[in-house]
Structure formats: structure tokens, C-alpha cells
Amino acid sequence: MxxxxxxxxxxxxxxxxxxxxxxxxxxxxxxxxxxxxxxxxxxxxxxxxxxxxxxxxxxxxxxxxxxxxxxxxxxxxxxxxxxxxxxxxxxxxxxxxxxxxxxxxxxxxxxxxxxxxxxxDHPAIMARSRHQIVRLDRAVADETELRAELEDRLGATVTAFAVQQLDLVNDTTLVDVRYRVGSRTRRIPERASAASAPAERTATTTVATAGGIR
Structure with missing residues (x-):
């Protein structure tokens, strides 16, 4: 050689x-x-x-x-x-x-x-771009509604997505999502807010009853 x-x-x-x-x-x-x-x-x-x-x-x-x-x-x-x-x-x-x-x-x-x-492959290149597989706890067939739901849940701007599974029996949606972080604020899921509402009403009722006893 x-x-x-x-x-x-x-x-x-x-x-x-x-x-x-x-x-x-x-x-x-x-x-x-x-x-x-x-x-x-x-x-x-x-x-x-x-x-x-x-x-x-x-x-x-x-x-x-x-x-x-x-x-x-x-x-x-x-x-x-x-x-x-x-x-x-x-x-x-x-x-x-x-x-x-x-x-x-x-x-x-x-x-x-x-x-x-x-x-x-430098971390600074497209640093805000993300990719995830997301499973939603409800079946969403409408693409406009699905995009809004994903943006609310992720707190980001969805650039592209593809539905991998729409389960109408178990009421779930599996989505391949590509999004850009740092442009939106993530909201609290509605179901979590609804779940906390009865506890708040119960606490209010208890205080009112106690006030009536005094």
C-alpha cells in the first residue's frame, strides 16, 4: 500500500x-x-x-x-x-x-x-420544531377541530399532522403531529376543569351551611 x-x-x-x-x-x-x-x-x-x-x-x-x-x-x-x-x-x-x-x-x-x-444535526437548526405521536381521549373526525384541539393541548402551532387511528368505539384518536413550540399557551383540559367543579360547589355549600348554624 x-x-x-x-x-x-x-x-x-x-x-x-x-x-x-x-x-x-x-x-x-x-x-x-x-x-x-x-x-x-x-x-x-x-x-x-x-x-x-x-x-x-x-x-x-x-x-x-x-x-x-x-x-x-x-x-x-x-x-x-x-x-x-x-x-x-x-x-x-x-x-x-x-x-x-x-x-x-x-x-x-x-x-x-x-x-x-x-x-x-446541530441543535440550533430548527430548534423549535417538534414531532410526537399523540393519543387524544376522544374521537375527532373533523380536521379543523382536531388541529385546534392539538394546538390547545400542546400549547404550540401545529404545522402538520396525520391521523393514524380513529377509534370510535373507545373514543380515542391517535395522531402523528409535527409542531412548533413557543407560539401558544397551553390551556387546561376541559375535562379536568369539569371534574374540579363539583368539589368547588361542595365546598361552597358546606361554608353556607356552617354559616347558617352559627
Missing amino acids: TFSAYLLIAIDLIAAAVLAFGLFYRRHRRRDLVVAFLGVNVGVLAVAAVLGTAEVALGLGLGLFGVLSIIRLRSSEISQREVAYYFASLAIGLIAGLPQSEPLPAIGLIGLIVAVMWAA
């Missing part, structure tokens, strides 16, 4: 460590995926290096990229953010493992991938 190949391997290991530990684990604290990212990166790096020394075409390397991706994505459910980290780890390993006549373009591409992931 040439000096440029060893240099790319060192750059790959540094970039993979920054991606897994410096970005992903520091922000999301999932140790299992850190292991997956590093293992996939080094594995792809090694296989791509072997394919390169065997003078196998670049198309086979990209085919390996696709096969590994399909196997991993079908093995368990992961979020879109984790998919992005996974593909970034794959891409870094593949770029560093394939033979390069000049290492500087490859180093630049690896740096670009890490920089884009740092910026795209």
Missing part, C-alpha cells in the same frame, strides 16, 4: 470517530449505534481496499454499498437521522478505501460529509 492509502485510512478513522463520538453520541447518547457506525465504516473501508487492490471495478464497490445498506435497513427500525449517520459512515469508509491517485479530493469529500452532518 502507498503512503496516500495509509493517509486515507488514518483520515477515515479520525472522521469516523468524530462522526460517531463527537457528533452522534454527544447529541443522542446511543451507544449501540456508535458501535454500528464504527463497525460498518471500518468494514467497508477494508472491503473497498481489498476490491481496489484486486483491480475490481468501481461499480462493484458501489454495489457493495447498496447491498450493505439494504441489509442494515431491513434488520431493525431506525430513525431518519440515524439513517443519515449510517450512510455518512458508509460513504466515508468507501471513499477512503477505494484507490486514489491523489488523496486531497478524497480528504476534501470526507471533510465535507462530516461538516454537513455537524451542521444539519
